[in-house]
Amino acid sequence: MTNPTDDSKQVAPRKDSTSIVKRTLARRYAAEKRFRFYGATAIAISLLFLVILLGSILVKGLPAFTETQMLIDVTLDAKTLGVEEGASEQELRSANYNALIKKSLREMFPEATKRKQKKELYKLVSTSAEYQVRDSLIANPSQIGQTIKVWVLADDELSALYKTGGLTDIANVTHTRLSEQQITWASSLNEQSRLKKQFNATFFKNGDSREPEQAGIRAALMGSILTLLITFLLSFPIAVATAIYLEEFAPKNRWTDLIEVNINNLAAVPSIVFGLLGLAVFINFFELPRSAPVVGGIVLSLMTLPTIIITSRAALKAVPPSIREAGRGLGASQLQVVTHHVLPLAMPGILTGTIIGLAQALGETAPLLMIGMVAFIVDIPTSVTDAATVLPVQVFLWADSPERAFLEKTSAAILVLLVFLIVMNAAAVFLRKHFERRW
Amino acid sequence: MNTQTTTSGSGTSAASDAFDQLKETVGDVTVTDPKMCARNVDVFYGDNQAIYDVSLDIGNNEVIAMIGPSGCGKSTFLRCLNRMNDSIPSCRVSGDMSLDGEDLYSTSLDPVLLRARVGMVFQKPNPFAKSIYDNVAYGPRIHGLASNRAELDDIVISSLQKAGLHEEVHDRLDAPGTSLSGGQQQRLCIARTIAVSPEVILMDEPCSALDPIATARIEELIDELRQNYAIAIVTHSMQQAARVSQRTAYFHLGKLVEVGSTNNIFTNPQHELTENYITGRFG
Incomplete structure (x- = not known):
């Protein structure tokens, strides 16, 4: 037990303690201020990078959610299809639609006569176009022999050009693998309002594909x-x-x-x-x-x-x-x-x-x-x-x-x-x- | 008896001599109508001995208060009475403890059953994160004490009434138990304990986190509960021990120094250590 009369061991308040505390106080507050500043800076920097990252992904990725469709006139000629009138659905499924589409493209642009030109022309539509024509025929088999208008998927290069607005200003087109001839054809299609943008349902319906316009997630x-x-x-x-x-x-x-x-x-x-x-x-x-x-x-x-x-x-x-x-x-x-x-x-x-x-x-x-x-x-x-x-x-x-x-x-x-x-x-x-x- | 003390941090040298010389508990540890009996109990945490050779009876319809300075082993002793210390792997108990003559630590007695018969109220109110109703109904539910909803309702309401909480909460039984004030929470915990219909209630400093008004309310409650239960209460407040208990046991550094009627302990303590503590000279 401590002796209450023993004064020497008692702790007396220091006279100058207030001024000492005051002096350190400024330092302590400054340290806190600095720390807060570091924290806010760190958050600002990370937010900036997040915005840059998301922004660039959004800007690059959003065009993928639209696709370009092309309107073509297809004559459903039974002979080219390789089927007879009144063919069954089974026969219609295995018919040759590719030839139909090629024919209709040639009719739209008769100037393509050389083999190389024709090849370039055919490349304007996606290889999946034949399925779209097929589906529209199977849905209504009586159309055989008639000429119908079908929206088909356009090729990815044409689509990219169309979506970026390159077709309205063909003189300044950069970054494309389309030939000059193809660009001319494409802009003529655009002038005839034969191109349209629509929501890219294909992207959510399909699996992977070698053709970008058909590739899905x-x-x-x-x-x-x-x-x-x-x-x-x-x-x-x-x-x-x-x-x-x-x-x-x-x-x-x-x-x-x-x-x-x-x-x-x-x-x-x-x-x-x-x-x-x-x-x-x-x-x-x-x-x-x-x-x-x-x-x-x-x-x-x-x-x-x-x-x-x-x-x-x-x-x-x-x-x-x-x-x-x-x-x-x-x-x-x-x-x-x-x-x-x-x-x-x-x-x-x-x-x-x-x-x-x-x-x-x-x-x-x-x-x-x-x-x-x-x-x-x-x-x-x-x-x-x-x-x-x-x-x-x-x-x-x-x-x-x-x-x-x-x-x-x-x-x-x-x-x-x-x-x-x-x-x-x-x-x-x-x-x-x-x-x-x-x- | 182990007379070696290494941690005699408080007390005059005369008192510590008195402690070293302490061979036997002063006063009568037995009662005529015992509910629980402890004989020669030693408790170890690993290599540290927390309780030395304690013998004590807890009688029916009585409140026994356990007092003593911090770390004297009174809470440890209380927790051994319903085997709450089982969950501490290093804890080892030797000696005999019994409830109605049945050995607590024999393999035939299930600790889950024991805890249904010997309930416990803790220092800090610890209601479950459930509604008030579910807090009280939890014990009867897990033990299957009610066969239908009406019976369960009866148990819950009568338990809340016995705990003196029913009037305050009867219109919000669905409110979370944690939304109550500290004193109400502690009474909820008491109601929860009563709902299982235990025979003994152990209280480990039940009022140490409460204000004087809530404390008075709980002390009143303890006095009422005494009619039906055997109650052991650990407390740091000597006034509380004097107010609620009939017998008082004084623990010091793991030893039970003195037991006696509360009146005698507080007015005429026999042992020097008890006297020092009661008069506030240390502890």
Whole structure:
């Protein structure tokens, strides 16, 4: 016990302490001001780059959402088609529409007589034009022998020129692979109002194609959806169960420490290694189909697992222990405490971790290259065992293509990828709000 | 008896001598109508011994207060009474503890069942992130105490009434339990504990986070609950111990120094350490 009469040990206030504090105060406020300035600058810079990035993608990608159609007069001549009057639908399907279109183009521009000129002329329409003519005939078979007007898809180079307004000012056309002759024809088509812009439904309906005007995002989008579905279905339950077991049930000993260290290490493994693992184990050993979303999903869930486990454990740890005590004090079993009280409170955090993991998986390319999801996919995958590709791989493939029209497709695919991500995040935010409870 | 003390941070040298020489608890640890009995209980956290050879009875229809300076082991002892310490892996308990003659730490007694019979109220109000109704209904629900909604309603309402909370919340049973004030939350936690119909209620400093008015309300409640339950309360407030309890146990550095009727402890403490504490010379 201290002796209250002992004055020497008592702390007296320093006389000059106010002026000392005053002097340091200015310094402290200056430091705070500087720090705030650094923070604001950092945010401004990152916002600037974000705007530049999104702006350039939008500017480049938006034209891909419109396509150019060309009006041609086609005489549905039964002889050129190679069918007889009253032919069945089957016969109409296999008829030669290409010849019809070529003929109608030659009639529109009779000056094309040389073989090379004709070839250039035919290149103005897309190779998919024959299907459009075919469909319009099959829809109304009685049109055989008549001359009909059909809107057909224009070629990508013509389309690019038309969409950028190059056809109204043909003297100053740059960056095109169209010949002068082709440009003249195209502008004459434009003058006759035989060209129109419309929403590019093809982009959302088709799979990949060698012809840019026919190439679509559907196959890659479906591939991404299927792959992520598998990833979510595998990684979410396994990761949450692992996190709950490690956090709430497992004894803390050398083994659980070892497991924890390994999970943390797994989070740092380069993703391509997971691709190699998938190739060696799932494709070569278990003989699962190549290029399939099921393998992609398994590989990506291996990659996502550590992320979800680590964030889920952090979320579980953040639940106040008093809640666990309250539950146990009432006689709830350990599992009841976890499922009734801890998990609902940790759910928002777990969902955040899941979204971070899935967003990572959505943007992943490297491991999917190893398991063959880099393929050229024309058919829309409908099941998880169909050959598929995913959005980032599609971006990579299109960015690699020489045709200029793929440039806008690349940006458009990035936009689709971003929209996918936003939809996924929105779903997570909605679920968070749903699970969030005031504490 | 372990007489070696390494952490005698407070007290005069005379008092610490008195502690070193403490061989046996002063006063009678038994009661005529015991609900729970503890005999020669030692508790260890890893290598640290938290409780040394404590024996104490908790009688039916009585409130026993446990007082003592911080870190004296009174909360540890309380938590052993319904095996809340099981979740601490390094915690080890030896000695005998029983409820109605049944060994608490035998393998035949399920800790979940034990906690249904020995309820606990904690220092900080900790309602679940659920509605007021669901907070109280939670215990009966998991134990299957109500066979239908009407029975459950009865349990919830009567528990809230017993806890003296019903009048304040009867029109907003769907509001979240966390929306209540601190004192109301603590009474909600008491109602939640009563709803399981325990035989013993353990309270670990139930009023330390509450203002004097809420405290008075809870002390009143404890006194009413005594008619039907055995209650053990840990408190730092000696006034509170004097007000609510019939018996008081004084703990010091893991040892039970003195037990006796509350009147005797506060007016005529036998042991020097108890006297020092009561008179406010340390602790």
